[in-house]
Amino acid sequence: MRILLTGTSGQVGGALRPLLDKGGTVIAPSRSAFDLSKPETLAGALDGFKPDLIVNPAAYTVVDRAEDERELAFLINAKAPAAIAEWSARHRVPLIHFSTDYVFAGSGNKPWREDSPAGPLSVYGGSKLAGDLAIQAAGGPHLIARTSWVYAATGANFLRTIARLAGEREELRIVADQTGAPTTASAIASVISNIVLSNASNLSGLFARHGGVVNLTCAGETSWHGFATAIVDGLKSRGVKLLVERITPIATADFPTKAKRPGNSRLDLSQLRDRFGLAPPTWQEALSAELDSLVTRQGEQAVLTMRA
Secondary structure (H helix, E strand, C coil): CEEEECCCCCHHHHHHHHHHHHHCEEECCCCCCCCCCCHHHHHHHHHHHCCCEEEECCCCCCHHHHCCCHHHHHHHHHHHHHHHHHHHHHHCCCEEEEEEHHHCCCCCCCCECCCCCCCCCCHHHHHHHHHHHHHHHHCCCEEEEEECCEECCCCCCHHHHHHHHHCCCCEEEEECCCEECCEEHHHHHHHHHHHHHHCHHHHHHHHHHHCEEEECCCECCEEHHHHHHHHHHHHHHCCCCCCCCEEEEECHHHCCCCCCCCCECCECCHHHHHHHCCCCCEHHHHHHHHHHHHHHHHHHHHHHHCCC
16 A cells, blocks of 8 residues: 655654554655645646555644734645545545644533534634535545644654753743643554554545544543643653742633634544544553653753753
């Protein structure tokens, strides 16, 4: 099986590559060879790559900057997935795409289901929703995995930012009124690779029966404050010396950002279990494994001097 995998320099793409290597030949084009900011070039590139499966974790993810770069965000997150999905539908090649909790308004306190009404609060969320709708409209075999609060031991993300700041400051002030499930790139990659490798001979049939959108996060929930506290406690328990003494909870209003964030990012995982028989780890279990990786890979001094 020839698997076209985008975004291999990113968190999810990087975690997926070694797992998907077990299922065939992974084609990982450079950004210049498969430029999502130039959707008009993608069909020709796909003709040349001749994939049997397309996995597309690449995206424009700079949430606040998207408010000023709306056109670019929509090119990468909406028009490019549309072009890929149209090619996929014409050639009956299954497509796996990744979406976000930011497609929802973030109201209430119940987990969002796959069929809950969308209501993005930001340009980023709107661009991702437009991509989801375009893929569905194309009518090809597809699976859209909707996730949240993604991080890893590498890259620029909340885990590494907190680890760095905890080594530099005595107090961290962290938003406590936004709730969701911190989700490791490795947990996402494990679920997706399981789906692919277990159904490699008939992914199109699987997606025809159980495709569409499925929520994919770690299990459980916490706030950004709770997540930061767990990161700091986990690093200390692994012998990392940190300067931080207090992690103070604050309101979203006390930490203004250009793009508005959902207050409630909880995603209902029942369809992942019912459709695919899969249960991701809890966010605490996944964090523990990622902290082990962070400390092992970087060493204590590197943890203290990391730059997000």
